[in-house]
Amino acid sequence: MAVRSEKIWVDGEMVNWDDAKVHVMSHALHYGTAYFEGIRCYALDEERSAVFRLAEHLRRFRDSGHILGTPLPYGIDEMTEAVLDVIRINQLKECYIRPLAFVGDGEMGLYALNNPVRVIVAAWAWGAYLGDEGLKRGIRAKVSSYTRHHVNVMMTNSKVSGNYVNSVLAKHEVKLAGYDEAIMLDPEGCVSEASGENLFIVKDGQLRTAPVTSILPGINRASVIELARAKGYQVNEERFARDALYIADEAFLTGTAAEVTPIREVDDRTIGEGRPGPVTLDLQQAFFDVIRGRSEGHRDWLTLV
Ligand SMILES: Cc1ncc(COP(=O)(O)O)c(C=O)c1O
Numbered sequence: 375m376a377v378r379s380e381k382i383w384v385d386g387e388m389v390n391w392d393d394a395k396v397h398v399m400s401h402a403l404h405y406g407t408a409y410f411e412g413i414r415c416y417a418l419d420e421e422r423s424a425v426f427r428l429a430e431h432l433r434r435f436r437d438s439g440h441i442l443g444t445p446l447p448y449g450i451d452e453m454t455e456a457v458l459d460v461i462r463i464n465q466l467k468e469c470y471i472r473p474l475a476f477v478g479d480g481e482m483g484l485y486a487l488n489n490p491v492r493v494i495v496a497a498w499a500w501g502a503y504l505g506d507e508g509l510k511r512g513i514r515a516k517v518s519s520y521t522r523h524h525v526n527v528m529m530t531n532s533k534v535s536g537n538y539v540n541s542v543l544a545k546h547e548v549k550l551a552g553y554d555e556a557i558m559l560d561p562e563g564c565v566s567e568a569s570g571e572n573l574f575i576v577k578d579g580q581l582r583t584a585p586v587t588s589i590l591p592g593i594n595r596a597s598v599i600e601l602a603r604a605k606g607y608q609v610n611e612e613r614f615a616r617d618a619l620y621i622a623d624e625a626f627l628t629g630t631a632a633e634v635t636p637i638r639e640v641d642d643r644t645i646g647e648g649r650p651g652p653v654t655l656d657l658q659q660a661f662f663d664v665i666r667g668r669s670e671g672h673r674d675w676l677t678l679v
Pocket residue numbers: 412541567568569570571572589590591592593594595628629630631
């Protein structure tokens with residue numbers, strides 16, 4: 375279903391959804407020179423809403439611009455206000471928020487550092503990315519035939535739009551084959567992440583996830599690691615191969631869109647019991663308690679709207 379709300383913040387102004395247009399000669403449209411964030415705002419039990427880890431998302435937004443070499447033309451404080459204003463003006467209690475910075479029109483060709491960097495913030499109501507059933511019962515994943523970027527091919531720590539063609543190819547491939555999500559292997563064949571999520575496996579009560587060297591350093595990944603360690607689980611940030619994933623007791627994905635989604639099957643092999651395992655459920659619950667403001671700890675992860 376097409377996403378929509380009333381207003382979008384465009385270069386400092388609130389613009390009607392239908393009027394937020396760009397020129398067809400925008401550099402980013404031709405060469406992928408844009409960067410973005412994905413952020414969620416949740417309704418709390420106490421009738422307020424809060425944005426989850428806004429400061430961390432905006433820092434990564436700024437870092438993506440720094441990595442691409444097209445710096446964000448607004449400060450973190452201005453972006454914070456823009457995000458909160460967009461949620462308020464659209465009267466959204468729960469939403470997904472999409473800040474995007476892109477190189478606009480002017481020069482053509484690859485070297486166009488004088489073109490303006492334009493910034494928008496949109497927000498809309500968006501449910502579970504991999505479906506409510508997926509969140510509850512787990513999803514079916516497939517390892518994609520497309521390799522995740524080599525670290526000197528794309529800057530994998532950044533959310534640069536051009537990077538995402540790799541994810542789109544993988545997602546199309548596995549969806550058309552009847553699976554829910556694509557798992558990507560790095561150029562050496564180790565498990566890196568999914569098309570738009572980080573990946574964890576659980577074996578004998580311990581968690582493993584790829585180190586951030588060659589993946590997007592997910593904010594939900596970091597949050598789940600912190601929650602898991604606080605609960606006494608050992609979490610190892612180390613590379614592992616595809617067979618370790620096949621024989622894991624449990625596996626799950628983390629991401630802003632997918633939240634904490636269990637994986638019940640990979641490449642037609644059942645993971646563990648074929649349903650969300652106890653560690654996954656424990657961490658999923660802890661995560662949902664924090665984002666709903668039900669947990670005593672980590673109130674500093676929530677920015678009230
Ligand atoms: C490639 C990729 N990996 C991981 C993630 C998860 O990151 P986060 O938890 O910050 O949403 C995302 C989503 O932003 C992503 O696009």
